Amino acid sequence: MSDTKKATPTQPRHARDITSWDRETDVAVVGFGGAGGCAAIEAADAGASVTIFEVASASGGSTAMSSAEIYMGGNGGTRVQKACGFEDSTEDMVTYMMMSAGPQADEAKIRNYCENSSAHFDWLAGLGVPFKDSFHAERAIMCLTDDCLLYTGSEKAYPFREQAKPCPRGHNLEIEGDNGGPLFMKIVTENVEKRDLIEVEYETRALALIVNDDSEVVGLVIRQGKQELNVRAHKGVILCAGGFNMNEEMVQKYAPKLLRGNTPIGNPGDTGTGIMMGMSVGGAAINMHEGFISIPYYPPASITGGILVNDKGQRFINEDVYHSRLGQAVLDQPGDRFYFILTVEQYGDYEKFNFMGASIAGTGETIAELEEELGLRKDTLAHTINIYNEDVEAGTDSLFHKAPEWLEKLTLPLVALDLTPGRGAFVPYFTLGGLDTLPTGEVVDPQRNVITGLYAAGRTACGVVRRADGYSSGMSVGDATYSGRMSGKQVATTR
Amino acid sequence: MSDTKKATPTQPRHARDITSWDRETDVAVVGFGGAGGCAAIEAADAGASVTIFEVASASGGSTAMSSAEIYMGGNGGTRVQKACGFEDSTEDMVTYMMMSAGPQADEAKIRNYCENSSAHFDWLAGLGVPFKDSFHAERAIMCLTDDCLLYTGSEKAYPFREQAKPCPRGHNLEIEGDNGGPLFMKIVTENVEKRDLIEVEYETRALALIVNDDSEVVGLVIRQGKQELNVRAHKGVILCAGGFNMNEEMVQKYAPKLLRGNTPIGNPGDTGTGIMMGMSVGGAAINMHEGFISIPYYPPASITGGILVNDKGQRFINEDVYHSRLGQAVLDQPGDRFYFILTVEQYGDYEKFNFMGASIAGTGETIAELEEELGLRKDTLAHTINIYNEDVEAGTDSLFHKAPEWLEKLTLPLVALDLTPGRGAFVPYFTLGGLDTLPTGEVVDPQRNVITGLYAAGRTACGVVRRADGYSSGMSVGDATYSGRMSGKQVATTR
Structure with missing residues (x-):
């Protein structure tokens, strides 16, 4: 290489500076998780030669760590x-x-x-x-x-x-x-391995994109051991390198609300490198402030019969929503503390699981006693419970529309779980921002012009999932595998 | 020009393709509002020659449209x-x-x-x-x-x-x-005009940045009439081209929450061009999802004595905050409707101003009557008002901490103003995202490497102001003028 500076994901290299190519392939795929595996399979099945570069020593990515719903x-x-x-x-x-x-x-x-x-x-x-x-x-x-x-x-x-x-x-x-992820990636990996058109290079880090004088992406700088190598990708590069959940500085800059969580969900490679490489050639990163953040309060399902209140003693959401919708609602509320109010029976079910890790914040033989233990203003929780119990009797949650099947009268004595982020409960999070792409996986700039030769899929792209308050389990692996396929199909048809 | 394609802000031009420069200057400043004017003055006072390119036919920008607090x-x-x-x-x-x-x-x-x-x-x-x-x-x-x-x-x-x-x-x-803005820009413009080192070219649109083979910014493509011209900027380019408030597509993509407002505040040039030009050379755009969005409910100051409730009849904020903090709190609440509950006396004061444009949503000789008119569940607003009035008597807003000077008992009859975004009230907004810069105004990439030759100030940069819920009047012009100065000083010292 003519350039002795270290390659970085935020600075593309120029093809004109490269005197010889160390590798050649039709399609370079960065990352061998669910998105990268499916991208490679589709590209190969359309006749393209593919090389997958994976920083870890095995396939898997975040998909293997998930339930693979x-x-x-x-x-x-x-x-x-x-x-x-x-x-x-x-x-x-x-x-x-x-x-x-x-x-x-x-x-x-x-x-x-x-x-x-x-x-x-x-x-x-x-x-x-x-x-x-x-x-x-x-x-x-x-x-x-x-x-x-x-x-x-x-x-x-x-x-x-x-x-x-x-x-x-x-x-x-x-x-x-909860073993879907490893099984899923085992099957994808077997499918990759049996295709002659696909090669996989493990323990290989993608460092920077290579562009030609027309600003088209024509390759990739990789590092293997201490060597930086130049890879010519005749048809294009597909970035499937995950999100930026493990890059705390980047999360702080783009999605600081997520740092109210305590457990980043993902693999160590989720450092935002793929997103930054796309940005370096003019790709638009969008939705960077959003992430999945959750308080996974069920199972047991019966906890849904309780109510969630803030430190004013107010309810603010129907408790039968998905757990990240509830988590997001907590972050949007004023005040510092959040409690799940349960009957002793409901608490008994919870105790068997204690999946959430929340501790007891207070108990009360009377509501007034519970208010005092929780430091709530007198008559606030009492009012909320009275309204709720009236609604339970009437069969309709008039304020928040929890479905009738979950309406259960809150009878004394009561138990309050502490759901406050930062006070013990499990609060997982991951990023939902990434490169803006067309449904084909083509990366676009802020005016939605296609950046020729560049594709992104999985969490490196900003996919169909955009917000914690609308997330559903299965959307991430669904998006990763489907968007991987789209980009693999598309890249095979070009140049 | 060798290139017959139209220049766009998302695609930089390359210096090697440019056979002759149409203009030369030390510092090219894009935009002549508060930031651009102050940048030019400082750069010139440090000995650099400066050309300001302004798309309008006069100086001003959004600063001239503001109060210039x-x-x-x-x-x-x-x-x-x-x-x-x-x-x-x-x-x-x-x-x-x-x-x-x-x-x-x-x-x-x-x-x-x-x-x-x-x-x-x-x-x-x-x-x-x-x-x-x-x-x-x-x-x-x-x-x-x-x-x-x-x-x-x-x-x-x-x-x-x-x-x-x-x-x-x-x-x-x-x-x-409310005439501070025009006066302020008149004074800045006079200061610019009396400096021989500064030239101003009006009715000139900045189209794209020009980079050299080391990815340094060395100039700017501009359009005057039907001509595209290449400007060589020996020391650098300062982007002071405002935010993206007037580019609805860009607001929809990056800050969709702002579209719950009804009045974008800014000048027609706030199309995001400066931000996109920075992104095209690898600059990181940050905080793009945030904006100022407000329900300016005072004056009169006396309205602060009332309470704001959601459609569950709940209070959720201390009503003595700045108006955009209240506006942001409204957006973060569940539910569709928001009401300001006032006594007849407070409403009388409001009616004299009616600055906010909110209409009456209901009135009540009793609280029950008002609940019914507003479609609130029985006993919800009553509970909120009872608690509030008890707190007024005690001299402390126990739940939301409104300062004692604003605690006034809510006595019957009561009036409810409709503060729901989209139902008549004035809800102004503007963007708060932009290029990440150092305090010197130097634009940086996602890893905070400086992009040599590129500076940004005012709303094109992401400045000291980051959120509606913490905004204070005067921060925008303060940031624009100060960050403009910093970039003008810095650029003059280089190359």
Whole structure:
């Protein structure tokens, strides 16, 4: 190399400075998680030669660390939805996902995802991913049996249920326990390995993009051992390098609200390198302030019968929503403390799991006693509970619209769990911002001009998921695998 | 030009493609508002030749459309603060501004701003900007007399007052009515015109940056009439082209929450071009999701004695905060409707101004009647008012900490104003995101490497102001003028 400076993800190299290429491939894929694996498979199946560069010594990425639930449906239903008696319409799925993404929804991307979602199920099943034709009825964050289908979001909760007919769309792999991720990546990896057109180079760090004089991406600088090598990518580079959850400085700069959480969810490679490489050639990073942040308060499902209050003793959300919708609502509230108020019976169920790690903040034989223990102003929690209990009797949560099935009278004595972020409860988070892409995976600049030769998928791109308050389990692996496929297909057709 | 494509702000041109330069200058300044004017003055005073390129046919920018209140203090006090008997400490000012900027505060920038703030006052006064040694005691959004000093933020409100000793820091120009902006820009323009080292070219649009083979910014493509011209900037380019408030597509993409407002505040040139030009050469745009969004509910100051409730009948903020802190709190609340509950006397005062444009949502001889008119659940507003009135009697707002001076008993009959965004009330907004810069104005990439030759100031940069819920009037013109000066000083010392 003519340049003796160290390559950095924020400074592209110029092809004119490169005297010889150390590697050549049609498609360079950065990162071998769910997105990178699926991208490579599609590109190879369309006839392109592919090299995957993975910084770790094995495939996996964040997908392998996840439950690998996959959010799919629409089109009348996936095979599993149909077998379990659910008919799912594409429009209901689009409506739900548009609501989930809120004002920053990318409608073209969501439509593309939903319209091809049952076909995506078939493609995954074709790879050998096992899905059992069974439904898991219980309200749960993840499915610990080998059953497949479950409700994984706020589909049955207000306001979603009012606009989109609820349907379960979380697809869990046919495996006991929370072991979907490793199984899923094992299958993807086997599919990669059996394709002659794909090579994988592990323990290889992507350092910087290489551009030509027309500002097109034509390759990639990598490091193996102490060597910096130049890779020519004839058709393009696909960045599937994850988000920036493990780069605390970057989280502080772009999404500081997430630092109220205590557990970043992801793999050590989620350092934002892929996003920064895209930015270095003019790619627009969008939605960088948003992230999934959650207080996973169930299981047990029965905790849903309790109420969540702030330090004014006020309720502020229907407690039957998905756990990150509740987590986001907590962050948006004034005040410092948050309590889940439960009956002794509900607390008994909670104690068996204690998945959330929240401690008891107070108990009361009377509401006044509980108010005092929690440091709440007199008559505030009492008012909230009286209104709630009146509504329970009437069968309608008049203020927050929790579904009738979860309305249970709060009878004395009562227990308060401390849900305050920073006081012991498990508060996981991960980033939801990334490079703006077309549904094809092509990276675009702030005016949505395509940056020729550059693609992004998975969390390096900003996908269909945009907000904690609309997130549903399965959307991340769904987006990673589907957007990976789209970019792999697209890159194979070019140059 | 060798290139026949149209230049765009998202695609830099390359110096090697340019066969001849149409203009040469040491410093090219894009935009002639408060930031650009002050940048040019400082650069020229340090000996550099400067050309300002302004898209409009006159100077002004958003500064000329503002009240030109300027947020200054610290260092024992400005001349005016001292004359009015206020001693202001730099640490109190830093603490207040750090709280204002929240978790995304840039401490280095805030410290630099505060430590030099009374010197900045002297510099402005030296330009001829008139400030009267007088204090305007009334709670107001802007000062309509020719008095200078007033409280323009949440300095006296909870929680700010608990951590930083309150001090008024808004400096209003010595002119009757809301006419500070035009006067301020007239004075800045006169100062620019009398400097031989500065040239101004109006009706000139900046199209794209020009970079050399080392990725340094060396010039600018401009358009005059139908001609694209190449400007060589020997020392650098300073982008002072405003924010992106008038680019609705960009607001939708980056800061969609602002679109719940109804009045973008700024000048037609606030199209984000400067920010996009910076991004095109690898500059990091940060805080792009944030903006000032407000419900300016006072004057009259007496409205502060009322209470703000959501559609659950709950209070959620101390009503003595700055108006954009209240506006942001409204956006963060669940529910659709927001009401300001007033006594007939308070409403009488409001009616005289009706600055906010809010209509009456309901009235009640009893609270039950008002609940019914507003569609609130029975006993919810009643509970809130009972608690509030008890607290008024006790002299302490136990839940939200409104200062005692504003605690007034809510006596029947009552009037409710509709503060719901989208239902008539004036809800102004502007963007607070921009290019990440060092305190010197140097634009940096996501890893905070300086992009040689590129500077940004005013709203094109992401300055000391970061959030609606901490904003105070005078911070924008304060930041624009001060950051403009810093970049002008810095650029003059280089190359």
